[in-house]
Amino acid sequence: MDRQRIVGLAPSLLLVVFTVVYLTIGYRTLDEESRQVPLMTAYLTLFLLGLDLLAGWRGKHASLTAKVEPGVTLTEEFRAALSLLGLVVAIYFLGFYVGGVLYLLVSLGWIGKQGLRFSIITTIITFVSIYLLFEKGLSFQLFRGVLFT
Amino acid sequence: MFEVLLGAASDILTLRTMLFLLLGVMAGLVIGVIPGLGGTTALAILMPLTFGMEPIDAFALAGGIMGSVGAGGAITAILINAPGTAPNAATCLDGYPMARQGRAAEALGATATASPLGGLFGMVTLLMVLPFAKELVLMFGPPEFFLLALFGIVTITLSDPPTMIRGLITSGIGLMIAFVGYDSVSGGDRFTFGSNYLWDGIPLVPALIGLFALTEMIRLTISGSSIATDTESVRLDGIMRGVRATFKHWRVVLRGSIIGTLIGAAPGAGGTVATFVSYSSTKNSDPHPETFGTGRIEGVIAPEAANNAKDSGALLPTLAFGIPGSSEMAVFLGILVLHGMQPGPTMLLEHERVIYGLIIALTISAILSAILMLVLIRWLAMITLVKGQILAPLVIITSLVGAYAIDSRPGDVMVAATFGIIGYLMVRFHYPRLPLVIALVLGETAERGFMQSMMIGRGDWKIFVSSPASIILVIMILGSLLWWVVPLVRKRSRGSRVDG
Numbered sequence: 001m002d003r004q005r006i007v008g009l010a011p012s013l014l015l016v017v018f019t020v021v022y023l024t025i026g027y028r029t030l031d032e033e034s035r036q037v038p039l040m041t042a043y044l045t046l047f048l049l050g051l052d053l054l055a056g057w058r059g060k061h062a063s064l065t066a067k068v069e070p071g072v073t074l075t076e077e078f079r080a081a082l083s084l085l086g087l088v089v090a091i092y093f094l095g096f097y098v099g100g101v102l103y104l105l106v107s108l109g110w111i112g113k114q115g116l117r118f119s120i121i122t123t124i125i126t127f128v129s130i131y132l133l134f135e136k137g138l139s140f141q142l143f144r145g146v147l148f149t
Numbered sequence: 150m151f152e153v154l155l156g157a158a159s160d161i162l163t164l165r166t167m168l169f170l171l172l173g174v175m176a177g178l179v180i181g182v183i184p185g186l187g188g189t190t191a192l193a194i195l196m197p198l199t200f201g202m203e204p205i206d207a208f209a210l211a212g213g214i215m216g217s218v219g220a221g222g223a224i225t226a227i228l229i230n231a232p233g234t235a236p237n238a239a240t241c242l243d244g245y246p247m248a249r250q251g252r253a254a255e256a257l258g259a260t261a262t263a264s265p266l267g268g269l270f271g272m273v274t275l276l277m278v279l280p281f282a283k284e285l286v287l288m289f290g291p292p293e294f295f296l297l298a299l300f301g302i303v304t305i306t307l308s309d310p311p312t313m314i315r316g317l318i319t320s321g322i323g324l325m326i327a328f329v330g331y332d333s334v335s336g337g338d339r340f341t342f343g344s345n346y347l348w349d350g351i352p353l354v355p356a357l358i359g360l361f362a363l364t365e366m367i368r369l370t371i372s373g374s375s376i377a378t379d380t381e382s383v384r385l386d387g388i389m390r391g392v393r394a395t396f397k398h399w400r401v402v403l404r405g406s407i408i409g410t411l412i413g414a415a416p417g418a419g420g421t422v423a424t425f426v427s428y429s430s431t432k433n434s435d436p437h438p439e440t441f442g443t444g445r446i447e448g449v450i451a452p453e454a455a456n457n458a459k460d461s462g463a464l465l466p467t468l469a470f471g472i473p474g475s476s477e478m479a480v481f482l483g484i485l486v487l488h489g490m491q492p493g494p495t496m497l498l499e500h501e502r503v504i505y506g507l508i509i510a511l512t513i514s515a516i517l518s519a520i521l522m523l524v525l526i527r528w529l530a531m532i533t534l535v536k537g538q539i540l541a542p543l544v545i546i547t548s549l550v551g552a553y554a555i556d557s558r559p560g561d562v563m564v565a566a567t568f569g570i571i572g573y574l575m576v577r578f579h580y581p582r583l584p585l586v587i588a589l590v591l592g593e594t595a596e597r598g599f600m601q602s603m604m605i606g607r608g609d610w611k612i613f614v615s616s617p618a619s620i621i622l623v624i625m626i627l628g629s630l631l632w633w634v635v636p637l638v639r640k641r642s643r644g645s646r647v648d649g
Contacts, residue, residue, distance in 0.1 A: 011578045015322065022325055025340060034335045037596045038328040045321030052314050072371055077577075080370040081570050084363065084545065088566045091549065092559055100546050111370075112538030126543060130550055133183075142550065143559055 009056045012049055019046050083107065095145030101127060154276075157505035160205050161513070169206045170510055173213020174517045180214075181221020184358050184551040187234035188218040188477040196484055204488040208507045211484055215477060216268060216514025219420075219456040220522055223260045227449070228253055228532045229376065229544050231362030236420035236456045238357045238586060239428040243441060243448025245365070248376055250444050253530040258391025259446055260453045261522040263402055266395065267454030268515030270406035271413070271461030272508055278465070279504075288618045289415040291605060295598030296613060296622035297412070298591040301422060303626055304429040306584045307633040311439075319575070320584035326351050327592020334600040346560045353421075355552040355565040356589055360582055362548045363569025368576070369537035376533040376540070388526050394446045401431050401447045405454030412455075413462025420459045420477075421590045427455035429587075433629060442583075457515055461508070468492055468504055 023042045026035045083103075090099030101123055109119035134140045160166065173195075180191040191214045199207035222233025227244035240260070247256040289297075302324075306316040329340045330350030341347040369376070395402060405427040412423035431451035432441040441448050460477075467478040485492055490500055532540070552565040575582050606612030614620050 008578065011574065011580065012318075015318065018322070019325070022340070030339055031335065031337065033600075034332050034337050034339055037599060038325060038339065041321055041324045041328070045318060045325065048314055048318045048321060052318060055314070076371045077573075080367045081573070083370070084367065084566050084569060087545065087549070088563055091562055096550060096553070100550075104542050104546060107370075107542035108539060112536075112542070114539065122539070122543070126546065130547070133179075134550065134554065138554075140554060140557075143553055143557070143562075 005056065005059065009053060012052050012056065016046065016049050016053070019049065079111075083111065091143065091145065093145050093147050095148055096130075096142040097127060097144070098148075099145065100130075153501050154505050154509075157502050158509055160502070160506050161209060161509045166206055166209045167513075169202075170209040170213045170513060171517065173210040174217040174514050174521065175213075177214040177217030177514070178221040178518055178521060181218040181223075181233045182225055183554070184225060184231040184233055184362055184548045187222065187354075188215050189480055190555065191218055192477060192480040192484065196480060196487065199484055199487065204490070204503060205506055207484060207488055208503065209510045211481055212507055212510030213514045213517075215460050215481070216457070216511045217518035217521075219453075219460075220260065220264050220515075220518040223264070223453055223456075224257065224522070224529055226361075227256045227260065228529060229362065229540070230365040231544060231548055232357055234420075235354050235357055235590075236424040236452070236459070238361060238421065239424035239452035240449055240456075241361045242428065242583065243443070243445045245361075245376075246442065246444035247446070247449065248530075248533050251533075252387060252444065253533050254387030254526050255391040255394070255446065256449050257522065257526045257530065258388035259395045259449050260391075261388075261519040261526070262392045262395035263405070263450040263453040264457045265515040265519040266402050267406045267409055268457035268460065269512060270403070270454070271410045271458035272512045274406075274410050274458075275461040275464060275508060276505075279468075288616070290616070291598045291601035292613050292615065292619045293598075293622060294415070294594055295602055296619055296626065297415070297422070297426070298595035298598060300622055300626050300629070301426050301429060301587055301591050302584070302595070304433050304629045305425065305587045307629065312579060312581045313633075315579065316581045316584040319580050319582070320588040323585040323588025324592045324595070327589050328596065333593075333597055346558065350593070351589070352555070352558075352561055352564055353589055354555055355561040356568045357586065358548050358552050359565040359568025359570075360572040360586060362544060363565060364572030364576060364582075366541040366545050366548075367569060367573045369541040373536070373538050375536050387530075388523065391446065392523075395450055398447050398450055401450045402454045404430060404434075405451040406458040409455030409458030410462040413459030414465045415462075420456060420463075422594070423455045423459040423462075424452035425587050425590060427451045433632065460511060464508070464511075468496055 019042050023039060023046075026039045026042065030038070083106075087099065087103045090103060093099070094102070104123040104126060105119055108114045108122060109116055112119075114122075130142070134142055161170070176195065177188070177191055181187065192211060195210060195214065199210060202210070218234060219236060222237035223240050223244070225231045225233045226237040226240040227248055229248075230241050230245040232238040232241055244256045244260070247253065302320055306320045307313060327350065329347055331338050331348055338348055408427040408430065409420075409423045412426060413420065428441075428448060428451050431447050432438045435441065435445075435447065463478045467482055482492055485496075490496060490503070496504070549562050549565060552561045553559065555561060572582055574580075575585070602612045606615075614623055
């Protein structure tokens, strides 16, 4: 079995694990009435996952396991996902204003390779707009972060 | 009736009331553009401000917001794949691919035409059925809700044959996620692990922001390119093409409007269900359903017509019984009570003129927001030409701010980001996102409808074919199954015969 096919089967295998964990938790924590529909759905999903894995094993899903965009490296994908997760962590600890400003400066100036002046001006305009719209216009206070509250 | 209607028109068409209406339209457009914030938030923010106003001015303001917020939400749905409000998520499916092809102005032109047409249809229907609203609203009970949800899930999942199995898998996973949280039937909590945050379940709007806006922004960050490379997206003839296409596909507008009005009138179903059912029924009735999702103009027209028509439908149970058809209507109910009106059967008799005034305000609002959109389209569409490395971080920040602003919970930001990454992985490994979305939207309705029906029918499945509405829905579900599965089985057997 070639490497690409194994990579293509990995998400279905992960979903099998997710469904089995879901079923186990359902049996352990829910009463008969509460678990009726969720577990029925989980069993049906497990059956469908079996069919999908079987089709993948036979190579019938070859067209489905191909890469989405040729030329995109795994490192680039990881970097994009990590920068999003980094922003969420920054917002949680530092809040929207400090975390968001840092993220925009890094994303525009460093990752996006824009000039420093452009990055600073864009960041200022964005956050002044957000502040005016939410805090002044809608009287809505944005999260300040666990370190500042 | 016409005398009352004329009286209501004269109340609305004064300079002061029209100014309040315009203010409402502008507020609705601005709030609709922000991903996550919708009509409910806009009305909730403005509700205290209406205290002390003349009732007709307050209703003009509220009508302005309700009629325009969907149009605002469609702008970001088409341009950056970020649904401004949850019902606009269906518009992303074909609207955004159109923007990527440099046809943003065409999609926005179609939206600006289909929305008011849907709104007008809903208003006319509302005016006609208001006298016998009770029978219509009572047609929908738990079995019909379950069947409606099942119809939505089945048609969406089966309509893409190459990914049918994976579509069924993702709708299964979506349903499993939708069951997290408080169980309204048994009264307990499920899969919450003791977390208060999960008690309300996985929040829908942050999940939609993640699956649509953030997924696309991750892709743009990686590719670094702009959404569209063709300057066609900002040309004026594109707008007119969209306007003409809407009139050309008048059947799609009509179908979407009927679906929007009917589902809007069913309490609890909501606008998101209306737009997705409208989209899937248009897709299924097309000779080339496989081309939907690649930039079909009908895929924009259908949900947008339903989105505006559903407001009129939702007014039916709100005014006639005091049962809000949606969360937006629940807040509007508060505005009615604030101004000394008690929604219910007597309201139709005691405040007839005010009700007609509100209907006129909603109609004018839909038309005004469409005009404003048509004027602004050319400049709005320029967003699609901005480089991905600049646009993506800005949209990500705005989307996360919008996700947080819904309920002021940092957890919503995490949900949006998580679904953003899940959405990207789904695209990467060819798992369709739409069945997941529709399952998240309809999961709770489906389960509640199923459990309540079984309780009412004491475990007898005949409850699902016990009324004309439920029989029609069962026929529609079976028809959809046969429509998709029979050709597939035939194709397979023909293929195996050739192989043999």
